[in-house]
Amino acid sequence: MRATVYVRLKKEVLDPQGDAVKRALDTLGFQGVENVRIGKLIEIELTPEAAAAPDLEARLRKMADEMLANAVIEDYEVRVER
């Protein structure tokens, strides 16, 4: 089973990588792009036992809090595919 953690920069944090992509899209002739933000997509493959644990979502949030995201500048969202 797979869980996905989506990590995004907080709205108030500047995203120079996203800005560079926006400018490059403009240069390539793609019009109508107002803003680009780049985040991370972390896909976690779990063993059947881990997937069946009743506290799975809490554990995934703990992983995100402790390691996958930097809470100072990033928000995250956890989704479990059952």
Place this chain on the structure above:
Amino acid sequence: MRATVYVRLKKEVLDPQGDAVKRALDTLGFQGVENVRIGKLIEIELTPEAAAAPDLEARLRKMADEMLANAVIEDYEVRVER
């Protein structure tokens, strides 16, 4: 309106960053993680005119092909939030 491009390494491509995260999760005591893969989450804010264009999805795929993803090692998926 927002479109999101999810960029993932192809299955056959090694992901050293994902492997490092997996090992770090093991070290932190998170059991039951079989594999971790790390991809990109590209959120594109579009002007209303661009969002209304009939060829929007084709244009987003063209952006991904030409710039957002490296087709040799990455796959992508485009989702439009209407």
